[in-house]
Amino acid sequence: MDGQGQDGWRLSRWSAGVELVLTLLGWLQGTLPSPHSCFEQAWLLLQIEQKGVSVKSSRHFNPDPDAETLYKAMKGIGHHRCAHTEKQRTEAADRQVLHGSVWQGSHRDAEVGAERRVREAHHSPHVPSIQIRSQGAVRRHEDYWSSLEEDIQADTSGYLERILVCLLQGSRDDLCGFVDPGLALQDAQDLYAAGEKICGTDEMKFITILCTRSATHLMRVFEDYEKMASKSIEDSIKSETHGSLEEAMLTVVKCTRNLHSYFAERLYYAMKGAGTHDGTLIRIIVSRSEIDLNLIKCRFKEMYGKTLSSMIVEDTSSDYKNALLNLVGSDP
Numbered sequence: 001m002d003g004q005g006q007d008g009w010r011l012s013r014w015s016a017g018v019e020l021v022l023t024l025l026g027w028l029q030g031t032l033p034s035p036h037s038c039f040e041q042a043w044l045l046l047q048i049e050q051k052g053v054s055v056k057s058s059r060h061f062n063p064d065p066d067a068e069t070l071y072k073a074m075k076g077i078g079h080h081r082c083a084h085t086e087k088q089r090t091e092a093a094d095r096q097v098l099h100g101s102v103w104q105g106s107h108r109d110a111e112v113g114a115e116r117r118v119r120e121a122h123h124s125p126h127v128p129s130i131q132i133r134s135q136g137a138v139r140r141h142e143d144y145w146s147s148l149e150e151d152i153q154a155d156t157s158g159y160l161e162r163i164l165v166c167l168l169q170g171s172r173d174d175l176c177g178f179v180d181p182g183l184a185l186q187d188a189q190d191l192y193a194a195g196e197k198i199c200g201t202d203e204m205k206f207i208t209i210l211c212t213r214s215a216t217h218l219m220r221v222f223e224d225y226e227k228m229a230s231k232s233i234e235d236s237i238k239s240e241t242h243g244s245l246e247e248a249m250l251t252v253v254k255c256t257r258n259l260h261s262y263f264a265e266r267l268y269y270a271m272k273g274a275g276t277h278d279g280t281l282i283r284i285i286v287s288r289s290e291i292d293l294n295l296i297k298c299r300f301k302e303m304y305g306k307t308l309s310s311m312i313v314e315d316t317s318s319d320y321k322n323a324l325l326n327l328v329g330s331d332p
Contacts, residue, residue, distance in 0.1 A: 054293040054329040159203045160244040166211040167252075177216045184217055188224035191236075196229050201240040210249060215256045222253070263288060264300040267308060271315040281316075281324070289327045298332045307331045 152164050187209050194202035213221065222233045229236060237249045254262045263284055270277040270284075288296055300308045309331050312324050 053290055055289040055327060158245075159207065160248055162204070163207045163211060163245065163248050166207055171212050173214045176214070179217050179220050181220065184220040185224050187213065187221045188228055191221070191225055191233070192228050195236050195240040196231075203241065203245065206237070206249060210252045218256045258299070260292060260295045260299040261303065263296045264303055267296070267300060268304055268311070271311050276315050285324055285327050293328065294332065297328065301332055
């Protein structure tokens with residue numbers, strides 16, 4: 001592993017270590033629940049993540065041969081398609097090292113591509129991408145000349161800007177499954193008072209609760225709210241908001257209820273009907289292949305009665321199809 005790969009590895013380990021220390025300190029100071037439930041939840045999430053990964057790591061990875069193969073495949077006129085497809089399934093940690101190996105030969109191309117992808121992301125659904133990433137992962141976007149927060153503020157406005165920036169702070173604690181019933185009830189009452197109970201809507205109250213509470217906490221809030229308002233939180237959002245803010249809030253709720261179902265739905269509608277939403281299809285399969293794509297595949301089959309691979313075969317072709325199938329892996 002070269003210097004750049006080692007730096008990335010050390011940074012991720014350091015960030016995880018800091019989170020662990022802060023959690024322990026919070027427990028010792030009495031500001032967090034007993035660590036047993038938190039650690040059990042973290043261990044469970046880790047096991048689920050490992051089962052969900054479709055692109056797995058290699059213990060004895062050497063980036064140099066792969067870097068050379070990729071360079072030869074792209075050098076000169078045309079490119080070698082089989083070589084590209086063969087390297088599709090390189091894992092995340094190894095890909096960082098591989099990137100360092102080919103950096104000298106393709107530095108400018110990498111910069112231009114990264115900048116373009118960042119700009120394109122501002123015209124794609126923002127919410128799930130920001131909601132499910134850690135604060136450290138979001139901050140690494142700053143490598144591309146400006147902070148993600150500044151880019152969002154430049155491209156959005158009003159309450160949509162506020163909900164995205166609020167999510168960007170990374171203040172949701174989804175690691176610990178602890179739920180305070182009293183606080184959940186209070187949040188449900190605050191949401192009811194901010195919408196159904198009054199003429200008009202206190203949008204910032206909705207944004208604050210939806211963007212700063214953990215998923216397990218929000219599930220309890222949604223239950224209490226439905227009992228109180230005699231309607232679901234989704235129905236209230238639809239009646240109290242509209243446009244981009246409504247879409248953003250509903251996306252937060254969908255991701256909170258079942259993240260894998262959300263991505264399965266996105267994949268299905270990216271291929272359903274005439275034409276294909278290639279950007280959505282590529283973004284989800286590539287970004288989730290090292291996280292939970294296997295779990296998304298299972299939900300996809302449960303929801304739509306067909307496998308993700310079969311729909312990819314029906315809707316795509318040639319090397320594009322082969323690359324996607326390599327990342328998706330075997331059917332559940």
